[in-house]
Structures are given as structure tokens and as C-alpha cells.
Amino acid sequence: MASGSYRNGAPKLSSKLDRPPSAVYSTPKPAAKSRQPPTPASGLRRSNSGSNAAKDDAGVPGRVRVAVRLRPRNAEEMEADADFADCVEVLPELKRLKLRKNNWDSETYEFDEVLTEFASQKRVYEVVAKPVVESVLEGYNGTVMAYGQTGTGKTFTLGRLGEEDTAARGIMVRAMEDILAGISHDADSVSVSYMQLYMETIQDLLVPANDNIAIVEDPKTGDVSVPGATIVEIRDQRSFVELLRLGEAHRFAANTKLNTESSRSHAILMVHVRRSSKGRNDRETFPTENGNASPLVTSFRPPIVRKSKLVVVDLAGSERIDKSGSEGHTLEEAKSINLSLSALGKCINALAENSAHVPFRDSKLTRLLRDSFGGTARTSLVVTIGPSPRHRGETASTIMFGQRAMKVENMVKLKEEFDYKSLSRRLEIELDKLIAENERQQKDFENDVEKIRAEAQNRLAEAEKKYMVALENEKAKYQKDYMESVKKLEEQFIANKQIISSDKIGAENHAMNMEKKCSEEGLAAITSDEINEIKQLLQNEILLRQSTEDEVNNLKSQLTHWKKLEAAGNAEIIKLRKMLENEANQKEKLEEEIAVLKSQLLQMSFEADETRRSLDRGGSGKVFTGLDSFVSQARYSQLRDSGNGQKASIAKLFEQVGLQKILSLLESEDADVRVHAVKVVANLAAEEANQDKIVEAGGLTSLMMLLRSSEDETIRRVAAGAIANLAMNETNQELIMIQGGISLLSMTAADAEDPQTLRMVAGAIANLCGNDKLQSRLRGEGGIRALLGMVRCGHPDVLAQVARGIANFAKCESRASTHGNKVGKSLLIDDGALPWIVKNANNEASPIRRHIELALCHLAQHEVNAKDMIGEGALWELVRISRDCSREDIRTLAHRTLTSSPTFQTELRRLRIEY
Numbered sequence: 001m002a003s004g005s006y007r008n009g010a011p012k013l014s015s016k017l018d019r020p021p022s023a024v025y026s027t028p029k030p031a032a033k034s035r036q037p038p039t040p041a042s043g044l045r046r047s048n049s050g051s052n053a054a055k056d057d058a059g060v061p062g063r064v065r066v067a068v069r070l071r072p073r074n075a076e077e078m079e080a081d082a083d084f085a086d087c088v089e090v091l092p093e094l095k096r097l098k099l100r101k102n103n104w105d106s107e108t109y110e111f112d113e114v115l116t117e118f119a120s121q122k123r124v125y126e127v128v129a130k131p132v133v134e135s136v137l138e139g140y141n142g143t144v145m146a147y148g149q150t151g152t153g154k155t156f157t158l159g160r161l162g163e164e165d166t167a168a169r170g171i172m173v174r175a176m177e178d179i180l181a182g183i184s185h186d187a188d189s190v191s192v193s194y195m196q197l198y199m200e201t202i203q204d205l206l207v208p209a210n211d212n213i214a215i216v217e218d219p220k221t222g223d224v225s226v227p228g229a230t231i232v233e234i235r236d237q238r239s240f241v242e243l244l245r246l247g248e249a250h251r252f253a254a255n256t257k258l259n260t261e262s263s264r265s266h267a268i269l270m271v272h273v274r275r276s277s278k279g280r281n282d283r284e285t286f287p288t289e290n291g292n293a294s295p296l297v298t299s300f301r302p303p304i305v306r307k308s309k310l311v312v313v314d315l316a317g318s319e320r321i322d323k324s325g326s327e328g329h330t331l332e333e334a335k336s337i338n339l340s341l342s343a344l345g346k347c348i349n350a351l352a353e354n355s356a357h358v359p360f361r362d363s364k365l366t367r368l369l370r371d372s373f374g375g376t377a378r379t380s381l382v383v384t385i386g387p388s389p390r391h392r393g394e395t396a397s398t399i400m401f402g403q404r405a406m407k408v409e410n411m412v413k414l415k416e417e418f419d420y421k422s423l424s425r426r427l428e429i430e431l432d433k434l435i436a437e438n439e440r441q442q443k444d445f446e447n448d449v450e451k452i453r454a455e456a457q458n459r460l461a462e463a464e465k466k467y468m469v470a471l472e473n474e475k476a477k478y479q480k481d482y483m484e485s486v487k488k489l490e491e492q493f494i495a496n497k498q499i500i501s502s503d504k505i506g507a508e509n510h511a512m513n514m515e516k517k518c519s520e521e522g523l524a525a526i527t528s529d530e531i532n533e534i535k536q537l538l539q540n541e542i543l544l545r546q547s548t549e550d551e552v553n554n555l556k557s558q559l560t561h562w563k564k565l566e567a568a569g570n571a572e573i574i575k576l577r578k579m580l581e582n583e584a585n586q587k588e589k590l591e592e593e594i595a596v597l598k599s600q601l602l603q604m605s606f607e608a609d610e611t612r613r614s615l616d617r618g619g620s621g622k623v624f625t626g627l628d629s630f631v632s633q634a635r636y637s638q639l640r641d642s643g644n645g646q647k648a649s650i651a652k653l654f655e656q657v658g659l660q661k662i663l664s665l666l667e668s669e670d671a672d673v674r675v676h677a678v679k680v681v682a683n684l685a686a687e688e689a690n691q692d693k694i695v696e697a698g699g700l701t702s703l704m705m706l707l708r709s710s711e712d713e714t715i716r717r718v719a720a721g722a723i724a725n726l727a728m729n730e731t732n733q734e735l736i737m738i739q740g741g742i743s744l745l746s747m748t749a750a751d752a753e754d755p756q757t758l759r760m761v762a763g764a765i766a767n768l769c770g771n772d773k774l775q776s777r778l779r780g781e782g783g784i785r786a787l788l789g790m791v792r793c794g795h796p797d798v799l800a801q802v803a804r805g806i807a808n809f810a811k812c813e814s815r816a817s818t819h820g821n822k823v824g825k826s827l828l829i830d831d832g833a834l835p836w837i838v839k840n841a842n843n844e845a846s847p848i849r850r851h852i853e854l855a856l857c858h859l860a861q862h863e864v865n866a867k868d869m870i871g872e873g874a875l876w877e878l879v880r881i882s883r884d885c886s887r888e889d890i891r892t893l894a895h896r897t898l899t900s901s902p903t904f905q906t907e908l909r910r911l912r913i914e915y
């Protein structure tokens with residue numbers, strides 16, 4: 001054996017004898033112990049800190065193992081090469097192979113295993129594939145690949161099904177047999193996909209229509225997968241063989257001149273082995289910080305799952321194109337096959353030489369085999385050669401490929417990770433169990449509680465029963481004792497009586513004493529307990545009484561306090577009331593003074609007008625100098641004496657000038673004189689004492705004439721006022737009527753515009769309305785219409801007089817109706833007064849409102865008016881008056897009227913008004 005330096009664990013041979021060191025072709029055994037491939041247990045121990053158990057594991061070196069297998073001469077070679085020796089000589093015991101250059105020169109190569117043409121399929125499997133299969137079962141990826149010239153036995157080595165001759169079974173079949181035997185069918189699973197790579201296209205050999213499968217590389221882990229390929233789970237060997245047969249049937253095979261059964265595609269079988277840690281020692285797998293794991297913690301730790309993959313690759317033939325005889329399509333095919341094979345060769349060269357760049361991406365084959373060469377898989381390569389000297393070149397090429405592959409060092413890694421899905425399932429089952437257990441315990445607990453409760457109730461009922469019996473017994477006993485005591489006392493009493501009867505003198509006292517004594521004794525015997533009880537009750541009563549007395553005292557003191565406060569409050573109220581009264585008096589006085597001052601101001605303005613006009617006329621008023629000066633004098637007197645001053649001055653004038661003289665001045669040519677005179681007369685007429693004198697002296701007639709004839713508004717106003725004053729007297733009222741006063745007043749009412757004139761006229765008519773005797777005449781002469789006509793002015797003073805007149809008229813009319821002097825409905829209603837009455841029944845001016853309210857009440861007293869009143873809406877006003885009027889007498893009158901009138905009652909019921 002030539003000496004050589006070792007690189008990546010593989011020997012570097014001299015050029016002449018370029019051979020690797022003899023290697024044990026079994027489970028890889030690196031030189032240093034630390035480089036031993038990890039056992040499952042050691043691998044798991046390292047991986048307990050991460051979710052992907054083997055992810056961070058750099059792995060251990062594992063060189064690609066290469067065996068060479070020599071095919072026996074086939075029939076053709078037997079014949080064609082009959083005169084020639086084989087181009088190779090195998091030395092299996094030395095694991096060497098000699099490639100003859102010529103008869104005298106040869107080259108020797110050393111492989112991990114050299115398999116002669118007599119090597120059985122079993123032997124080939126055991127040295128080439130079995131170690132890899134074992135590693136796969138332990139959780140490592142593995143690759144078994146056959147490389148060689150077409151027809152040298154690659155498919156024979158890998159893919160023989162051996163159905164007729166089981167000894168002929170190839171590596172694929174045997175590997176699956178070992179895998180199925182090595183796994184737990186309960187916990188583990190095996191699945192396969194089978195595909196071919198042809199013309200840089202991956203086709204599914206199980207579902208051929210699936211002919212463009214993509215290669216997917218995990219950017220993080222570098223793992224390569226073909227998720228598009230069909231994956232079939234394998235339960236038994238038979239189904240696997242069926243799949244292989246199906247795949248083979250689909251595998252494209254083109255006839256070539258070299259071998260009619262030659263495979264033009266690369267066949268790739270992927271076997272996925274998934275093994276869980278179920279049934280293994282989890283305590284060992286998951287140590288805690290202190291090395292001890294509780295059973296609970298252990299049971300909730302995620303189990304380990306190992307997902308390894310065995311890739312078996314049956315490469316297409318590696319012959320050169322020029323020798324294949326391929327042309328046309330097959331030439332392209334051959335180029336494509338050699339493209340991927342040459343790419344594989346380049347990668348292996350780069351890996352063997354430790355180049356920085358390995359061109360894996362140059363072909364799909366190298367992309368697929370990335371993990372097998374220079375990756376994490378354990379890889380075993382079998383190179384197949386034929387003996388024919390005619391193919392020496394290809395054989396040499398194949399040998400050199402194998403030699404270079406031997407230099408490729410992989411970093412074998414355990415493919416394991418935490419199985420969270422499995423843990424989740426396990427936890428769910430555990431949870432279900434716990435819930436069921438909890439429910440069971442809860443039920444047991446509730447049953448226990450119910451049992452205890454029932455027992456307690458029974459005991460309680462029993463105790464109560466016993467208590468009642470004992471109580472009854474005690475009661476009976478005491479009753480019996482009591483009766484016996486009474487009986488004894490009675491007996492004693494009778495005995496004493498007998499003694500008394502035998503000893504009459506003093507015996508009575510003695511007997512009484514005895515009786516009393518016995519009674520006391522008996523009583524004491526019977527009621528000593530009761531006395532104690534009564535004493536206790538008495539004590540309680542005393543305490544209760546004391547506390548009640550305290551409470552009463554407390555309340556009394558509070559009452560006294562509040563009474564004091566109330567007294568103080570009352571004194572304050574009285575004081576305030578007094579102040580209020582003073583204020584009211586003060587206000588009244590002031591209002592009186594204001595009224596006087598207003599009247600004086602009016603008088604003074606008249607006088608000022610007169611004086612100015614006199615001066616303008618230049619002494620034409622001389623005749624009345626005395627009167628004027630007197631008026632003037634009276635004015636100053638008024639200013640001096642407020643209140644009665646005016647009356648006093650007029651009275652003086654009356655005395656000094658004489659009534660006749662004054663009345664004559666009413667007919668004076670001079671209008672001013674007439675004005676002064678009528679004012680004086682009006683003032684005199686305001687005094688009831690003067691009224692008769694004025695009428696007797698013809699003053700009324702003069703005033704009426706003046707009213708009729710004068711066009712002076714002041715004269716008309718003052719004259720009307722004077723007439724109104726005189727009309728306060730009943731006798732005068734008749735005189736006024738006789739002299740056609742109503743017509744005159746009605747005419748004035750119709751003509752006048754001045755509100756004060758109208759007020760005076762309305763006042764005069766209103767006074768006349770209050771005369772029972774004048775009712776029909778007044779109405780006949782248009783007095784009511786005149787009144788109603790004056791409301792056009794709207795002045796509240798005028799309206800108040802109109803209202804007063806109507807009220808007066810209604811009152812008289814009512815009286816007449818009551819006395820039977822009048823039949824039929826009210827003349828006021830006939831003259832159309834009702835709408836105005838209703839409209840002003842709630843006038844905001846109280847003098848108007850009050851008179852109207854009275855008028856309504858008078859009208860309503862007579863059933864004959866009721867219908868019209870209802871029609872005009874007077875009923876509502878009557879109801880309002882009966883409820884809201886501030887004057888009690890009017891309120892009562894309205895109420896009485898409403899309740900006594902059948903018509904009103906019917907209407908109220910119809911309107912559903914509660915009355």
C-alpha cells in the first residue's frame with residue numbers, strides 16, 4: 001500500500017497508485033472517537049434546547065463511501081471478446097482493482113469495497129447499502145447511488161425486484177425490507193416517492209402526468225425537497241414492490257445501439273422515514289437543570305421526531321455520446337444526460353479539491369443530490385463497470401469518477417426535531433382524561449355532600465323528636481307535681497276547716513293563718529322559678545321604661561328648643577307685617593296726594609288756557625273778572641290746601657255768585673264763559689247736596705241743551721260729566737229720560753271721538769241702566785246700542801263704564817224676571833251684547849272683568865237666556881268664573897247658577913265636564 005497524506009479523513013494517493021486507504025465498508029468510522037456519528041441518544045441530548053433538535057448541530061464528518069462492482073461478461077462479450085482478456089482485474093481481498101492499459105501495464109485503484117462479478121446481490125446490499133439504511137433508521141439522511149456505463153448493471157444492482165428469484169433482489173427492495181423491519185409500525189411511518197429526471201425535467205413515476213415537478217430548497221436549512229411528487233405511505237413490502245413495478249413501467253427507456261434495455265433517465269427513489277421517540281426513555285431525553293425530571297414535566301415535554309430520507313439514485317449511463325450512436329432526438333437526450341452527469345462530476349471534483357465554489361446549480365441532478373455530496377447525508381456510491389476491453393475508456397472514466405467521489409467528505413447530521421403536533425395531541429388526550437377525572441371527582445364530592453346533608457337532616461329530625469318527647473315528659477311531670485301540691489293544699493285546707501269547726505273560738509283566725517301559710521308555702525314551691533323570671537322581666541321593663549323616659553325627655557327638650565325658635569319666627573313675622581302695613585298706608589297716602597296733585601294740575605292748565613285767551617282778547621272777559629279772580633284765588637287756595645281745597649273754593653263761588661247766575665252763564669255768548677260756567681256746574685254737580693238745587697234751578701236742562709248744541713269738545717265733555725253726576729240720583733234719572741236724555745246721550749256717543757267725552761257719556765248711561773223702572777224705555781231709545789257702540793274707542797275707561805252699564809242693566813233685568821215683571825230673554829241678548837260680554841269676560845283690566853262677570857251671572861240666572869249663552873260660549877266663562885274668580889261671592893253665584901240650570905247641566909254632561 002502506497003503511503004499518502006490524508007485530507008478530510010480520506011487518503012491522498014500517489015499518481016501512480018492513486019488509491020485511498022483501506023476502509024471498513026460499514027458504518028463510517030472516523031479516526032477520532034469524537035468524530036463518531038452520533039448515536040440517537042447522544043444526538044437527542046444535544047438537541048434539547050432547540051425546537052429543531054439537530055438544526056444547530058454541525059454534524060460529524062462522514063466520507064462518501066465508494067464500491068466498485070464488476071459485471072460478468074454477457075453473451076455478446078463472451079463472443080466478441082473471446083480472444084481478449086478483461087480490461088480489469090479485481091483484487092477483492094485487497095479492495096483493489098487493476099485497470100489494464102495493455103498486456104504489460106496496468107493501474108491499480110483502491111476502493112472502499114471491490115465486488116467481483118461473482119458478488120451476490122445480498123453481499124452487494126450489505127456492503128454498499130445496509131450501513132446507509134441503518135443510518136437512515138437512526139435518523140440520518142442517506143444516499144445510495146449507482147454510477148456507470150450503460151449496461152454495466154446499475155439497475156441490476158439497485159432496481160431488481162427479484163420476484164422470481166429472491167436472491168436477485170436489488171438494493172431498493174432489500175433496503176425497504178430492512179426499513180420496514182426496523183421501524184415501529186405503531187409510532188413510525190415510511191413513505192416513498194419515485195421519479196425520474198429526464199432531459200432536465202422531473203417526472204413522477206407513480207403519476208406520470210405529473211411531469212414537471214419543481215425542486216424546492218429551504219433557504220435556512222438547505223434541505224432539498226420535491227413537494228410536488230406523489231408520496232405513498234408504505235405499510236408492507238408487497239405494496240412497495242408494486243410501486244416499484246409501476247414506476248419502472250413508466251420509466252422511459254430508449255433503445256440504443258449499445259443496449260436495447262438501456263435507461264436514458266436518472267431514476268430517483270426517495271424513502272421518507274419518520275420515527276417518533278415514543279417508547280423511548282424520555283427522562284434520559286429531557287433532563288432538567290438539576291438532572292431530575294418530574295413525571296408531569298416529562299409527560300408534557302414535546303417528543304422527538306426524526307425525519308430522515310434515503311435517496312436511491314439509478315443514474316443514466318455515463319457513456320460518451322460519440323460512442324452511443326445516438327442521433328436526432330436521442331443525441332439531444334444523450335447530451336442532456338451527460339450534461340447532468342458532467343455537472344455531477346464537476347461538483348464532485350470541486351468537493352474533492354475543497355474548492356470554494358461547488359456548481360450544484362448547474363443541473364437539476366446536482367441540485368437534487370446537494371445533500372448527498374458535501375451535505376449532511378451518509379452517501380454510498382457503487383460504480384459499475386464491465387469487463388470488455390472495448391469499453392476500457394469508459395471503464396477508466398467510471399473508475400476515476402469513483403476515486404474522486406471517495407474524497408468527498410459530508411458532515412453527517414441527525415435529522416430530528418421536536419414533535420409539537422404529537423405533543424399537542426398527547427396533551428389534548430391528557431386534558432380530556434383530566435377533565436373526565438375532575439368531573440368524576442366532582443360528582444363523587446357532590447354525592448358525598450348530599451349524603452352528609454341527608455344524614456345531618458335525619459339526625460336533626462331525630463334530635464328534635466327526642467327534644468319534643470323530653471319536653472312533653474317534663475311538662476307532664478310538672479303538671480302532675482302541681483296538681484299534687486294543689487291537692488295537698490286542699491286536703492290541708494279541709495283538715496283545717498274541720499279543726500275550726502271543732503274549735504270555734506280563735507280557730508277561724510288560726511285556720512286562716514294556716515291557710516295563708518299553706519297557700520304561701522305552696523305558691524312558693526310552685527312559682528319560685530317563675531318569680532325569678534318575672535323579676536327578670538320586671539327588671540327589663542324598668543330598664544326599658546328608663547330608656548323611654550330618657551327619650552321622651554330628649555324629645556321634650558328638642559320641642560322646647562323648636563318652640564323658642566318658632567316664637568322668635570312669629571315675632572319676626574309680626575314685625576314684618578307691621579312694616580308692610582305701614583308701607584301700604586304710606587303708599588295709599590302718596591297715591592291720594594298724587595291724585596290731588598293731578599287734579600290741581602288739570603285745573604291749573606285750564607286756568608292758564610283761560611288766562612291766555614283773556615289776555616289775547618284784551619279784556620273782553622271783564623264781566624267775569626270776579627269769577628276769574630275767584631277761580632284764580634281758588635286755585636291758589638287749592639295749592640295751599642290739598643284735598644278739600646277745590647271743593648271749598650267751588651262752594652265759596654256758589655255762595656258768592658249764586659246758582660242762577662252761574663247757570664245763566666251756561667248760555668253765554670262767550671264760549672270761554674260757557675266753558676268756565678259748565679266746569680263750575682260740573683263741580684257743583686259732583687256734590688250730592690247740590691244736585692237737587694242744580695236740577696231745580698234748571699241746571700239739568702241747561703246742561704242737556706249745552707250738550708246738544710255745543711260743538712266745543714270741552715263743553716260737551718264737561719256737560720256730559722255733569723249730567724252723569726246728576727244721573728246718579730234716581731229722580732234725576734227719570735227727569736233725564738223724560739227730557740230725552742237717552743237720545744241725546746246716544747247721539748253724543750255716536751258723534752264723540754274723545755275718550756273722556758265717551759267715558760262721561762257711558763258713565764251717564766251706565767247710571768241710567770241701574771234704574772229698574774227705565775229698563776225697556778232705555779233699551780227702546782237705543783241706550784244699550786249706544787253703550788255697545790262706544791266700545792269701538794277701546795279705551796279701558798270707556799270699556800269699564802260700558803261694562804258697568806251692562807252689569808247694571810243685567811242686574812235690574814234679573815230682578816224684574818225674578819219678580820215676574822219680565823218675561824222672555826234678556827234685552828241685552830236681543831241687542832247683541834252677548835258676544836262682547838263673552839269676549840271681555842276675562843279682560844285683563846279688573847274693573848271691566850268684574851262687571852262682565854257679574855253681568856254673566858245675572859243673565860245666567862234665567863233659564864230663558866241659557867241657550868243663547870251656550871251658543872255664544874258663555875258657559876265656558878261661567879265655569880271659569882265659578883272656579884277662578886278671586887271674589888268669593890261672584891264665584892259662588894256662578895257655581896249656583898250652573899248647578900241650578902238644567903240646560904247648563906245637560907250641556908256640561910254632553911261635554912263630559914265634571915261639575
Ligand SMILES: Nc1ncnc2c1ncn2[C@@H]1O[C@H](COP(=O)(O)OP(=O)(O)OP(=O)(O)O)[C@@H](O)[C@H]1O
Binds near residue numbers: 072317
Ligand atoms: N452482476 C451481474 N450479474 C449478472 N448479470 C448482470 C450483472 N450486471 C448486469 N447484468 C446484466 O446486464 C444487463 C445490463 O444490466 P443493467 O440494465 O442493469 O445495466 P445498466 O447499467 O442499468 O444499463 P443502463 O444504464 O442502460 O440502464 C442486464 O441484462 C443485466 O441482467
